[in-house]
Amino acid sequence: MNIGFIGTGKIASSIIYGIFKSKLKITKIYISSRNRNIAKKLHLKFRKVKICNNNQDIINFSNIIILSVTPQVGLKILNHLSFNSSKTVISLISTIKLHDLKRLIGSSKVCKAIPLPFIENRLGPIIISPKNKVAKKLFSKLGSVIEINNEKTSYSFWSTSSIMAAYYEILNSTTNWLVRKKIKKKIATNYISELFLAYTQDALIKKNLGFKKLVKESQTPNGLNMQVLKELKKVKFYDKFIKSLNNVHKRIKR
Numbered sequence: 001m002n003i004g005f006i007g008t009g010k011i012a013s014s015i016i017y018g019i020f021k022s023k024l025k026i027t028k029i030y031i032s033s034r035n036r037n038i039a040k041k042l043h044l045k046f047r048k049v050k051i052c053n054n055n056q057d058i059i060n061f062s063n064i065i066i067l068s069v070t071p072q073v074g075l076k077i078l079n080h081l082s083f084n085s086s087k088t089v090i091s092l093i094s095t096i097k098l099h100d101l102k103r104l105i106g107s108s109k110v111c112k113a114i115p116l117p118f119i120e121n122r123l124g125p126i127i128i129s130p131k132n133k134v135a136k137k138l139f140s141k142l143g144s145v146i147e148i149n150n151e152k153t154s155y156s157f158w159s160t161s162s163i164m165a166a167y168y169e170i171l172n173s174t175t176n177w178l179v180r181k182k183i184k185k186k187i188a189t190n191y192i193s194e195l196f197l198a199y200t201q202d203a204l205i206k207k208n209l210g211f212k213k214l215v216k217e218s219q220t221p222n223g224l225n226m227q228v229l230k231e232l233k234k235v236k237f238y239d240k241f242i243k244s245l246n247n248v249h250k251r252i253k254r
C-alpha cells in the first residue's frame with residue numbers, strides 16, 4: 001500500500017508517526033515538500049517516506065491520497081489535480097463538503113476523516129464519513145474508528161473535536177497556578193497530567209453511569225468541588241462553552 005499526503009503539516013505528520021508505530025504494512029509514503037522542514041524531518045526519520053516535488057506525483061504514486069491542506073489551499077489547488085477513479089481519497093479538510101470535494105477532484109471515491117494529533121500515539125477516536133472500507137482499514141490501526149454515514153451528523157462530532165486547545169488550556173492554567181504557589185514546574189506538570197488522565201480513565205470505566213451522575217457523585221455537599229462548579233456556573237462558564245460549540249458547528253456546516 002502506498003499512501004500520499006497532499007500537505008505535510010501538523011496532522012499529516014502526526015498520522016505518519018502513528019503509521020510507523022502501527023503494524024500497518026506500508027510500501028511507501030509520498031509527501032509534499034510543503035512544509036519543507038516537516039517533510040525533511042519525516043524523510044530523514046523514516047526511509048519509506050519520499051518527498052515529491054509536486055502534488056500530482058504524490059497522487060500518481062499512491063493508492064490512498066490524504067488531503068491534509070487547509071480549506072483555502074484545498075479550494076485553490078484541488079481542481080488543478082487529476083485523481084484517477086481507482087484511488088481512494090480521504091479528506092481531512094473540515095470545511096469543504098463532500099459534494100464540493102467530489103466536484104473539485106472529479107472522483108466519487110472520497111470520504112472525510114477526523115483524526116486528531118494524538119493519532120501520533122495511536123490514541124483517540126477517528127470519525128470517518130461516509131463509511132469507507134479502505135479508510136477504516138487504515139485508521140482502525142491508528143485509533144478507534146467511528147463510521148458515520150450522514151455527513152451532517154459528522155459535523156456535530158467535528159465541532160466537539162475543536163475543544164482540544166481549550167481543554168489543554170485548562171491543564172496549562174492549573175499547572176501555572178501550582179507554579180505560582182511555588183511548586184516546581186516539572187512536578188506540577190506531572191501531577192496535573194496524572195490527575196486529568198485519572199479523571200478521564202475513571203469516566204471511561206464508568207461511562208455507563210452517565211456524565212451527569214459522575215458530576216453529582218464528584219461533589220460532597222458544601223464541599224470544594226461543589227464550590228468550584230457553582231462558581232463556574234454562576235459566571236456562565238458552561239453556557240459560554242456551549243455557545244462556542246454552536247459557533248464552530250455553524251462555521252463547519254455553512
Ligand SMILES: NC(=O)c1ccc[n+]([C@@H]2O[C@H](COP(=O)([O-])OP(=O)(O)OC[C@H]3O[C@@H](n4cnc5c(N)ncnc54)[C@H](OP(=O)(O)O)[C@@H]3O)[C@@H](O)[C@H]2O)c1
Nearest residue numbers: 007008009010011032034035068069070071073092093094
Ligand atoms: N491539526 C489538526 O488537529 C487537524 C485535525 C483534523 C483535521 N485537520 C485538518 O487538516 C488540514 C491540515 O491541518 P494542519 O493542522 O495539519 O495544518 P498545517 O499544519 O497548516 O498544514 C497544512 C500544510 O499544507 C501545506 N501547503 C500549503 N500550500 C500547499 C500546496 N499548494 N500544496 C501542498 N501543500 C501545501 C503547508 O505548507 P507550508 O507550511 O509550506 O505553507 C502546510 O504544511 C486542515 O484542513 C485541518 O482542518 C487538522
